[in-house]
Amino acid sequence: MAIRTFCLSLAAVATLSNSASAALKHLYTFNDGAVTDSVGGANGTLEAGAVIVAGQLTLSGGGQFANLPAATIGINAYTKTTLELWVNAAPASNNQFTMAAAFGRHGNAGAGAGEDANLGYDYIMVQPTRGAGELFSRAAITDGTYSEETGVNGSILAGTGQKYLAVTIDSSAGVDNTTLSYYINGALIGTANGTDDLADVGNAVAYLGKSVYANDPYFTGSINEFRIHNDVLTPAQIAASSTAGPAGLAGPTLTINRDTGAVTLSNQQAAIQVFSYSITSASGGLNPASWTTVAGHFDSAGNGSFDSNDAWSTTALTKTAITEEEPFGDGGAEDGGTLGTVTFSTNGGWIKSFREDVAITTQALINGVPTTLIPDIKYVGNGGQPFKRSDLNFDNVINGNDWIVFRNNNLVALDPNLSDAQTAALGDLNGDGVSNFLDFRVFQADFDAANGVGALSALVGAVPEPSSFAIGLSAVSALLLSGRTSRRRTTV
Numbered sequence: 234m235a236i237r238t239f240c241l242s243l244a245a246v247a248t249l250s251n252s253a254s255a256a257l258k259h260l261y262t263f264n265d266g267a268v269t270d271s272v273g274g275a276n277g278t279l280e281a282g283a284v285i286v287a288g289q290l291t292l293s294g295g296g297q298f299a300n301l302p303a304a305t306i307g308i309n310a311y312t313k314t315t316l317e318l319w320v321n322a323a324p325a326s327n328n329q330f331t332m333a334a335a336f337g338r339h340g341n342a343g344a345g346a347g348e349d350a351n352l353g354y355d356y357i358m359v360q361p362t363r364g365a366g367e368l369f370s371r372a373a374i375t376d377g378t379y380s381e382e383t384g385v386n387g388s389i390l391a392g393t394g395q396k397y398l399a400v401t402i403d404s405s406a407g408v409d410n411t412t413l414s415y416y417i418n419g420a421l422i423g424t425a426n427g428t429d430d431l432a433d434v435g436n437a438v439a440y441l442g443k444s445v446y447a448n449d450p451y452f453t454g455s456i457n458e459f460r461i462h463n464d465v466l467t468p469a470q471i472a473a474s475s476t477a478g479p480a481g482l483a484g485p486t487l488t489i490n491r492d493t494g495a496v497t498l499s500n501q502q503a504a505i506q507v508f509s510y511s512i513t514s515a516s517g518g519l520n521p522a523s524w525t526t527v528a529g530h531f532d533s534a535g536n537g538s539f540d541s542n543d544a545w546s547t548t549a550l551t552k553t554a555i556t557e558e559e560p561f562g563d564g565g566a567e568d569g570g571t572l573g574t575v576t577f578s579t580n581g582g583w584i585k586s587f588r589e590d591v592a593i594t595t596q597a598l599i600n601g602v603p604t605t606l607i608p609d610i611k612y613v614g615n616g617g618q619p620f621k622r623s624d625l626n627f628d629n630v631i632n633g634n635d636w637i638v639f640r641n642n643n644l645v646a647l648d649p650n651l652s653d654a655q656t657a658a659l660g661d662l663n664g665d666g667v668s669n670f671l672d673f674r675v676f677q678a679d680f681d682a683a684n685g686v687g688a689l690s691a692l693v694g695a696v697p698e699p700s701s702f703a704i705g706l707s708a709v710s711a712l713l714l715s716g717r718t719s720r721r722r723t724t725v
């Protein structure tokens with residue numbers, strides 16, 4: 234009976250975690266100087282000399298565009314979508330049919346397809362400028378070519394400065410029943426209904442600044458940010474987005490990826506000369522073995538990507554502290570390195586843990602004066618949530634699998650070389666270096682909070698226990714009676 238109860242609760246948890254929530258799926262801010270999808274990982278490429286200037290995709294015409302991985306994005310798998318763009322259409326685009334964003338395919342004239350290779354087919358377009366005599370903008374979807382479009386025309390954009398464009402498309406009402414709405418600067422311009430479903434959109438190309446029509450001019454201007462949602466934002470949400478604006482350029486920021494352990498120090502604003510940094514974690518959440526030091530890698534002794542004219546020295550490289558500096562008075566340039574982006578670790582530099590206690594201090598030259606500069610710290614990944622204490626296998630559920638890990642390590646001597654961040658994953662939840670009854674109480678509380686009062690007792694009673702744990706439970710009593718406490722080792 235107890236087993237059955239527990240299985241039901243696991244199924245309930247699985248249902249919760251599988252209910253995909255409507256959300257922002259892809260985000261291109263261009264603020265890191267690349268066509269990076271910071272939400273969905275569908276990174277794009279700059280084509281034909283397209284550049285990013287101050288966080289904006291900047292297209293000067295003549296074939297420049299950003300190419301996005303259409304199949305990876307898979308917009309035709311959605312039943313609803315919202316596209317958001319901050320666009321500045323240059324006067325040069327006036328009188329031209331351009332596309333700031335386009336999903337679809339080019340015409341296929343071969344193999345009896347009977348299509349015109351110069352035309353676009355099965356597309357969604359955000360068209361900031363149109364041809365002579367039609368100087369308005371337009372958003373449309375089609376399951377054929379231009380003559381089958383369902384779309385809405387808006388005001389003239391070219392030469393009017395940065396505009397926020399939003400297009401919502403809803404094909405959830407059934408086959409051949411799609412509603413498209415077009416907004417400019419948060420205000421609804423119009424709504425159209427037609428038979429052009431999202432499922433009919435081609436999945437061959439996704440462009441920013443290039444048309445699916447082969448002979449259309451390339452968009453001239455800039456795109457500050459592009460977002461793709463798999464839902465229809467409400468008018469209130471679009472108005473709020475318009476008010477909030479695109480993401481600004483971030484100052485110095487230490488970014489820690491919970492999923493990969495990647496650690497990066499970056500700065501999207503004007504370059505800063507940094508001449509030392511100190512990164513610490515009281516629980517020992519740093520992994521020197523997966524850390525790439527400035528010294529010997531990014532300094533004059535390495536590839537010079539951070540500091541080309543000074544040799545740095547590493548003054549600490551442990552799980553609790555990593556510090557480096559450009560030595561003063563060594564005859565070097567004394568101007569530190571130019572931040573930029575320094576990738577300390579692409580994988581495993583941060584040890585997965587429910588504790589997020591990393592701190593960073595840097596010394597920088599601000600207007601030529603040595604100044605203490607504290608970067609922001611940003612944890613990303615794991616759906617935007619810290620790991621839960623007692624989720625020992627880091628799958629965001631506290632269940633029987635975590636219990637097995639806990640049980641197998643409880644009252645077992647843990648490797649004294651492990652830091653608190655590492656022993657936590659073995660069940661030392663209070664960070665005293667041993668996994669004992671005190672940790673059991675913490676685990677039990679977390680388990681029952683996640684699965685219901687008495688859930689752990691039901692599980693332990695239901696699952697045949699290896700004899701080792703039976704012994705362990707006896708030992709727990711002995712531990713409590715002895716009142717023994719343990720504090721071991723310095724953490725390095």
Ligand SMILES: [Ca+2]
Nearest residue numbers: 262264288457
């Ligand atoms: Ca931007």
Ligand SMILES: [Ca+2]
Nearest residue numbers: 540543568569
């Ligand atoms: Ca230097």
Ligand SMILES: [Ca+2]
Nearest residue numbers: 624626628630
């Ligand atoms: Ca778990």
Ligand SMILES: [Ca+2]
Nearest residue numbers: 661663665667
């Ligand atoms: Ca403990």
